[in-house]
Amino acid sequence: MLITKNIKMADVIHMNYFTLSVLNRFGIELGFGDKTVAEVCKIENVDVDFFLEIVNAFVDKDYFPKKQLQTFSVKLITDYLRKTHYDYHQIKVPEIESLIEEMVKACYSEKENLVLLKKFFNDYKQELLNHTNREETVVFPYTIAIEDAFNSKTLDNSVFDLMETYSIAIFQNEHENIEEKLFDLKNIIIKYLPQPKNSENCHKLLYALFSLEQDIIDHSRIEDKVLVPKIREMEKVITKRFGEKK
Amino acid sequence: MSKSTFIICEKSYLIRKGLISIIEKIPDTRIVQQFDSEDEIKNLGNFESDFIIINTNLLNTKTQKILQKISNTSAGGMGFTQIISLSQKSEFKEINWVEYINIDDSQNIILTKLKTLIGNRKTDNPKSEAPDEISKREIDILKNIALGLSNREIADKLFISAHTVVTHRKNITRKLGIKTVPGLTIYAILHKIINIDDTEQIKS
Numbered sequence: 001m002l003i004t005k006n007i008k009m010a011d012v013i014h015m016n017y018f019t020l021s022v023l024n025r026f027g028i029e030l031g032f033g034d035k036t037v038a039e040v041c042k043i044e045n046v047d048v049d050f051f052l053e054i055v056n057a058f059v060d061k062d063y064f065p066k067k068q069l070q071t072f073s074v075k076l077i078t079d080y081l082r083k084t085h086y087d088y089h090q091i092k093v094p095e096i097e098s099l100i101e102e103m104v105k106a107c108y109s110e111k112e113n114l115v116l117l118k119k120f121f122n123d124y125k126q127e128l129l130n131h132t133n134r135e136e137t138v139v140f141p142y143t144i145a146i147e148d149a150f151n152s153k154t155l156d157n158s159v160f161d162l163m164e165t166y167s168i169a170i171f172q173n174e175h176e177n178i179e180e181k182l183f184d185l186k187n188i189i190i191k192y193l194p195q196p197k198n199s200e201n202c203h204k205l206l207y208a209l210f211s212l213e214q215d216i217i218d219h220s221r222i223e224d225k226v227l228v229p230k231i232r233e234m235e236k237v238i239t240k241r242f243g244e245k246k
Numbered sequence: 247m248s249k250s251t252f253i254i255c256e257k258s259y260l261i262r263k264g265l266i267s268i269i270e271k272i273p274d275t276r277i278v279q280q281f282d283s284e285d286e287i288k289n290l291g292n293f294e295s296d297f298i299i300i301n302t303n304l305l306n307t308k309t310q311k312i313l314q315k316i317s318n319t320s321a322g323g324m325g326f327t328q329i330i331s332l333s334q335k336s337e338f339k340e341i342n343w344v345e346y347i348n349i350d351d352s353q354n355i356i357l358t359k360l361k362t363l364i365g366n367r368k369t370d371n372p373k374s375e376a377p378d379e380i381s382k383r384e385i386d387i388l389k390n391i392a393l394g395l396s397n398r399e400i401a402d403k404l405f406i407s408a409h410t411v412v413t414h415r416k417n418i419t420r421k422l423g424i425k426t427v428p429g430l431t432i433y434a435i436l437h438k439i440i441n442i443d444d445t446e447q448i449k450s
Contacts, residue, residue, distance in 0.1 A: 112442065116432055123428060184429030191423065192436050 003056050005038040005048060012037065016059050018214055021092075025083040026051055050076055058218050074147040077227055078140040084219050085132040092212045093125055099205040106198050113193060117185075124181045131178050139171050143231050150234040160242055168231040172224075179220065182213040249274045250364045253293055255281040255300040256332055261349070265299065265332075268356050272364065284309065291316060294327075296367060299347065301332040310338050317342050328363065378421045385439060387414045391427060392434035393444060 003012055009032050012019055023030075032040045041048035050072050057063045100121060104114045142162065149159040186209050189202065252269055254277060256262045262280055269275050278295045281287055287309040290298070298316065305313065317329050328344040345359050380388065390400045397415070401408040419425050424433055434440045 113436060116435060116442070120428055120432055180425045181429060184424045184426050184432075187423040188429060188432055188436070192433055194436070 003037065003052060003059065005052065006036050008034055009037050009040045010034065012055065018211060019055055019058060021087060021211070021215060022055050022058050025080065025087060026054075047072075047076065050080075054080060054222075057222065061217075061221070074143050074227070074230065077222065077230075078143060081219060081222065081227075082136060082140070084215065085136065088128060088132065088212065088215070092208065092215065093128070096121065096205065096208045096212065097125070099201055099208060103198075103201045103205065106201065110194055117188070117193070120181075120185060120188075124185070127181070128178060131176075138166070142166055142171075143168070143227060146231055146234050146238065149238055155241055159238065163235065163238070168228055168235060172228055175220070175223070177220075179213050179216045182209055182216065185209060186213070249276045250297065250367070251276050251278045251295040253277075253279045253281070253290065253295045253298045255287060255290070255298065255304050257282050257301065257304065261301075261332075265347075265356075268353055269360065271357065272361060275364070288312065297328050297330055297363065299330045299332050302337045303333065305338055310341065313338075313341055328367070330363070380418060380421050384414055384418050384421075387411060388418055388430060388434055389439050391415070391418075392431040392440050394427075 001015065003015070009023075009028075013023070026044065026046045028040060028044050028046065032043075035043075037052065038048050040046075041051055053072070100114070100118050104111065104118060107114050145159060145162055146168075149156060186206065189206060189209075193202075195202065250272075252275065254262055254265055256265070259282070262282065266277055266280075269277065279293050281290070281304070284304050284306060287300075287304055290309075291312055298313070300313070313329060316327050329341055331343045331346045332349075333346075345363055347356055347359060351359075386404065387400060390403065395403070397408050397411045401411045404411075418430070422430070422433060424430050431440075435442055
């Protein structure tokens with residue numbers, strides 16, 4: 001179901017409670033009574049059209065590709081992506097870590113299996129961190145520089161130099177499927193791990209992994225289907241402008 | 247397991263949606279494409295699917311030929327596309343209809359008809375129901391992957407081509423539902439295919 005301006009914000013959460021993390025990233029707090037999406041966004045000072053695109057894309061994986069998201073500024077999109085990074089490292093990953101830690105503590109036999117799991121996730125955490133760091137220090141600043149150059153009337157040679165050393169195509173090539181290991185981890189727990197006596201924690205861990213995975217898939221989708229095509233178009237225009245100048 | 251794919255050709259939006267909601271009740275099915283006009287039927291040949299469900303009121307003598315041709319070509323090497331009629335009368339006798347769905351059919355009847363077709367198709371294609379257990383050879387390969395060897399190294403060690411190693415890896419991934427090397431390593435340790443110590447030796 002498509003989420004629109006006039007739906008109650010409360011119903012958005014009832015529809016799919018994973019949207020809680022999207023709300024959180026927009027700084028929208030609970031307790032909005034029967035206010036609609038548009039009303040809540042206005043109070044919280046959130047661009048309602050942008051919110052709608054993001055939340056719809058999150059809920060319905062087939063919502064992409066849509067032209068609307070292309071019209072928002074790169075800055076707005078990368079700001080949102082940055083917030084999702086923050087979410088992973090400050091909330092979702094620590095939660096998973098502490099759940100694994102609890103499982104290790106509560107376990108007396110075959111502890112080595114869980115230690116293995118813990119190490120696997122630790123490696124993954126490092127990989128995720130490298131991935132998001134690279135995006136924040138290299139990719140996002142690049143996309144913003146391209147947008148600035150695209151919008152400005154004058155041709156700045158420094159952008160041309162920048163484009164010589166990096167391009168969105170490079171990002172596309174190196175953009176690995178960061179969610180694959182999470183997929184593996186889920187399957188290992190569901191299918192193969194000898195179940196500890198206390199299965200409650202194990203279930204909690206799975207919920208947390210599913211949630212992180214969905215978030216990361218959504219995040220990559222925004223990058224691959226919105227950010228990359230947008231920047232690629234801008235790069236073309238800028239290259240053409242330089243060509244005309246010469 | 248591979249999914250059974252459907253293309254639906256029907257003018258009425260309501261009937262299309264109804265049919266889709268029934269098909270979606272069957273696990274491992276996917277709707278590839280929907281067509282709602284005579285004109286679009288011409289493009290049918292550009293899509294691959296296991297089944298085409300079509301209302302004959304969308305067919306004319308020209309598009310009929312296209313459909314005949316499709317029913318004689320195989321979809322992605324998985325056997326021939328089967329064509330299901332979505333109309334009461336059996337027009338266009340040249341087409342090899344495998345089933346008829348009537349507008350008055352109850353949900354259960356439609357489900358039974360479709361499930362039978364899918365079931366028959368699966369048994370016709372033994373390839374699609376390969377057992378999910380991994381073979382002895384695959385365990386050999388898995389062991390070496392877990393030990394950190396590259397495709398080339400595994401190929402040399404086991405006297406097979408690198409291409410064969412890749413094929414084995416694909417099958418292992420499909421059967422276990424694990425894609426990455428660290429994931430496969432954990433599987434191998436949990437199943438005592440290798441020891442934890444083995445992997446640590448490699449890393450150090």
